[in-house]
Amino acid sequence: MGAFLLLTITTAFRILSRNRLRAGLTVLGIVIGVAAVIAMISIGEGAKAAVRSQVASMGTNVIIILPGATTTGGVRGGQGSAVSLTVADAQDLKKRIPLLTDTAWGKRDVMQVVYGNRNWNAPVNGISPGYLTIRDWSYAGGLPFTQTDMDVAARVALVGQTVVDNLFEPGEEPVGATIRLKNVPFTVIGVLAPKGQSSQGTDQDDIVFIPFTTAERKVLGTQFLGSIGAIFASTDLTEDLPEAVAQIREVLRSRHRLQPEQADDFTVRTQIDIAAIQEGTGQTLTVMLFAIASISLLVGGIGIMNILLVSVTERTKEIGVRMAVGAKRRHILLQFLIEAMTLSLFGGLLGIVLGILSARATTVIAGWPTIISLESIVAAFLFSLFVGLFFGLYPANKASRLNPIDALRYE
Amino acid sequence: MGSLIECRDLWKVYRLGDVQVQALRGVTVDIQRGEFLAIMGASGSGKSTLMNIIGCLDSPTSGTCRLSDRDIGSLDSDALAEVRNREIGFIFQNFNLIPRTSALENVQLPLFYRGLPLREQRARAAEALARVGLAGREQHYPAQLSGGQQQRVAIARALVSTPSILLADEPTGNLDTESSREIMAVLKGLNRDEGITVLVVTHEADIAAYMSREIIIKDGQIVTDRQKNLVIG
Numbered sequence: 001m002g003a004f005l006l007l008t009i010t011t012a013f014r015i016l017s018r019n020r021l022r023a024g025l026t027v028l029g030i031v032i033g034v035a036a037v038i039a040m041i042s043i044g045e046g047a048k049a050a051v052r053s054q055v056a057s058m059g060t061n062v063i064i065i066l067p068g069a070t071t072t073g074g075v076r077g078g079q080g081s082a083v084s085l086t087v088a089d090a091q092d093l094k095k096r097i098p099l100l101t102d103t104a105w106g107k108r109d110v111m112q113v114v115y116g117n118r119n120w121n122a123p124v125n126g127i128s129p130g131y132l133t134i135r136d137w138s139y140a141g142g143l144p145f146t147q148t149d150m151d152v153a154a155r156v157a158l159v160g161q162t163v164v165d166n167l168f169e170p171g172e173e174p175v176g177a178t179i180r181l182k183n184v185p186f187t188v189i190g191v192l193a194p195k196g197q198s199s200q201g202t203d204q205d206d207i208v209f210i211p212f213t214t215a216e217r218k219v220l221g222t223q224f225l226g227s228i229g230a231i232f233a234s235t236d237l238t239e240d241l242p243e244a245v246a247q248i249r250e251v252l253r254s255r256h257r258l259q260p261e262q263a264d265d266f267t268v269r270t271q272i273d274i275a276a277i278q279e280g281t282g283q284t285l286t287v288m289l290f291a292i293a294s295i296s297l298l299v300g301g302i303g304i305m306n307i308l309l310v311s312v313t314e315r316t317k318e319i320g321v322r323m324a325v326g327a328k329r330r331h332i333l334l335q336f337l338i339e340a341m342t343l344s345l346f347g348g349l350l351g352i353v354l355g356i357l358s359a360r361a362t363t364v365i366a367g368w369p370t371i372i373s374l375e376s377i378v379a380a381f382l383f384s385l386f387v388g389l390f391f392g393l394y395p396a397n398k399a400s401r402l403n404p405i406d407a408l409r410y411e
Numbered sequence: 412m413g414s415l416i417e418c419r420d421l422w423k424v425y426r427l428g429d430v431q432v433q434a435l436r437g438v439t440v441d442i443q444r445g446e447f448l449a450i451m452g453a454s455g456s457g458k459s460t461l462m463n464i465i466g467c468l469d470s471p472t473s474g475t476c477r478l479s480d481r482d483i484g485s486l487d488s489d490a491l492a493e494v495r496n497r498e499i500g501f502i503f504q505n506f507n508l509i510p511r512t513s514a515l516e517n518v519q520l521p522l523f524y525r526g527l528p529l530r531e532q533r534a535r536a537a538e539a540l541a542r543v544g545l546a547g548r549e550q551h552y553p554a555q556l557s558g559g560q561q562q563r564v565a566i567a568r569a570l571v572s573t574p575s576i577l578l579a580d581e582p583t584g585n586l587d588t589e590s591s592r593e594i595m596a597v598l599k600g601l602n603r604d605e606g607i608t609v610l611v612v613t614h615e616a617d618i619a620a621y622m623s624r625e626i627i628i629k630d631g632q633i634v635t636d637r638q639k640n641l642v643i644g
Contacts, residue, residue: 003526003528003532004523004526006529018511318509318510321520322509322520322524323468323492324466324495325524326493326521326525326572327492327524328492328493328524331524404468405463405468408468408503
C-alpha cells in the first residue's frame with residue numbers, strides 16, 4: 001500500500017505538471033478562496049487585537065455610570081444631560097457593593113487653559129483621586145494629587161502630554177509651573193504618561209485633571225452641591241462585571257426611589273459593551289469576506305470537479321488498460337482522488353502564500369493591523385484538502401465504475 | 412486436473428438500440444496448458460468477444476467459463492481484477508501503453524496493482540524487458556520507441572506477472588511485416604522455451620501459420636478447430 005500511494009502521488013504530480021496552465025487555472029478558485037480566508041482572519045484578528053489594546057488603555061475592568069437624559073416639556077436632552085448622580089451615590093455604591101474594588105467620580109467642562117502668554121482649549125476634569133487608579137493613568141513626571149488635596153480643595157493640576165505640547169516650549173519643565181483656569185491659578189504637580197487614541201478616536205492625552213472639590217467650588221461651578229458628571233468603578237475580575245452592573249443598578253434605583261415601571265435615570269456601561277460595539281464593525285467585514293471566501297472555494301471546487309471529469313474522459317482508455325492489468329475499482333478511485341487532492345493542496349499552498357502576502361500588503365498600504373495565526377493557515381490547508389476530497393469524489397467514482405471492456409474500446 | 416480453460420456453451424448477446432446482436436452463439440472450447448493457438452475469423456465474427464470473456468474483461472450472457480478450475484462467472488469485479496492481474500497477460504493491437512510513462516513503469520503496472528514492494532516491481536519489470544530484448548530501454552517513453560518495440564514492452568507487461576495465459580488481440584495488426592515477424596518470434600519463443608500458453612486472435616492466415624492449433628469462428632460459432640503440423644517457426 002505504501003508503494004502504491006507513493007507511485008500514485010508521483011503519477012498525479014507528473015500528470016498535473018504536464019498540463020501546468022490547465023492545473024494553474026483549475027486551482028485559481030482555490031487559491032483565491034484560501035487567500036481570502038487567510039487575509040480575512042488576519043485582518044479580523046488584527047482589528048480585534050487593536051480594539052482590545054484600546055479598550056485596555058481605558059483601564060482594567062472599568063464601569064462607567066452616566067446620568068440619564070432630561071425631559072423638559074416632551075423634549076429629551078442627550079445622555080448625561082440630567083443631573084441625577086451625586087457624590088453620595090458614588091460613596092454609597094462603594095459601601096454597599098463589595099465587588100467594586102474602587103469608585104470615583106468626576107465632572108468635566110471644556111475651557112481655556114492659560115500659561116504665560118499661551119493658551120489652549122482643553123477638557124478639564126474635576127475628579128476624585130480614585131479615578132487615576134481606575135483608569136490606570138501613570139506619570140511621565142511629578143506625582144498625582146491625593147485625598148488631602150481633595151479635602152482642602154487644593155489648586156493643583158495634572159496635565160496630559162497634548163496639553164504640555166501646546167502650552168510649553170520644548171524642553172520647558174511643566175511640573176511646578178502655574179497655569180490658570182478661569183483666572184484661578186493652579187500649580188502643575190504632574191504630567192500624565194501618554195495613552196494615545198481612545199477606542200472612539202479621541203485624544204486621551206488632551207486633558208487636565210484637578211481635584212473634584214476644587215473644580216466644584218472654584219472652576220466648573222455646580223447646579224447643586226455634590227452633583228457629578230459620571231461615576232467610575234472597577235472590579236478585580238472581568239467576569240464580575242455583569243454582576244457588578246446588576247448590583248449598581250439595584251442600588252442606584254433604590255437611592256433614586258424609582259418605581260418598578262420607571263426607566264433608569266442613569267446608564268451603566270462597561271468595557272465589554274464598548275469592545276462589543278467596536279468589534280461589531282469588524283464582524284461585518286469578516287462576514288463579508290467569509291462569504292466571498294466560501295463562494296470562491298465552492299467555485300474552485302467545481303472547477304476541480306470539472307477538470308477531473310474532462311480528465312476521466314480523456315483517459316478512459318488508460319483506465320481500461322489499468323483495469324485490464326488488474327487495477328481494482330478502489331485503485332482507480334484512489335488515483336483520481338489523489339489527483340484531486342494534489343490539485344487542491346497545491347492551490348491551498350499557493351493561496352496561503354498569497355493570503356499572507358495580501359495581509360502584509362493590507363498592513364503596509366492601508367495601515368490596518370493584521371495578525372497571521374497558525375490556526376488559520378492550518379484550517380485553510382485542511383479546508384482545501386477537504387474541497388479536493390469532496391469535489392474529487394464524483395469524478396473518481398465515475399472513473400472507478402467504468403466497465404473495463406468499454407473503457408478499453410473507447411476512442 | 413482439467414484443462415487450463417474450459418468454456419461451455421457461451422452465448423453473448425448485445426443490445427444495440429432495438430437490434431439484438433448475437434456475438435457468440437454456443438461456443439464450447441477447451442484450452443490446455445502450454446498450447447499455442449490462434450483464433451481466427453472475420454471482423455465481427457465474435458473472436459474478440461470470446462477472448463475478452465476468457466480474459467475476464469467481459470462476461471457471457473449465458474454459459475460457463477472455467478479458468479484453472481475456477482468458475483469466473485461467479486466472481487465480482489474485484490475478484491475478476493485479481494484474476495486478470497495474476498492469471499492473464501493482455502497484448503493489444505494498438506499496444507495500449509500508458510503515454511508519457513517510461514517503459515519500465517509500464518511494465519511495473521501489474522505488480523504495482525498487486526502491491527509488491529517498489530524494489531521488487533522494478534527488478535522484475537527490468538527482467539521482463541530483458542526477456543523481450545529491450546534491456547537498456549527501461550527509461551524510454553512509448554513515443555520514443557518503434558511500433559515493434561512498443562509491442563515488446565506490452566509483451567513484457569503481460570509477462571511480468573507470470574500469468575497462466577497470454578491473450579493477444581491482433582498483436583501485429585498495427586505493425587509492418589518485419590516487426591510482425593519479430594513479435595511472433597518472441598511469442599513463439601516464450602511458448603516453446605518457457606511453456607507459456609499463448610492465445611492469439613487474428614484475421615491474418617500467415618500469422619495463424621505460426622500456431623499449432625487453429626480455431627476459426629464464424630458468426631459467433633466455431634466452424635473449425637484443428638491441430639496442425641508446423642511448417643514455419
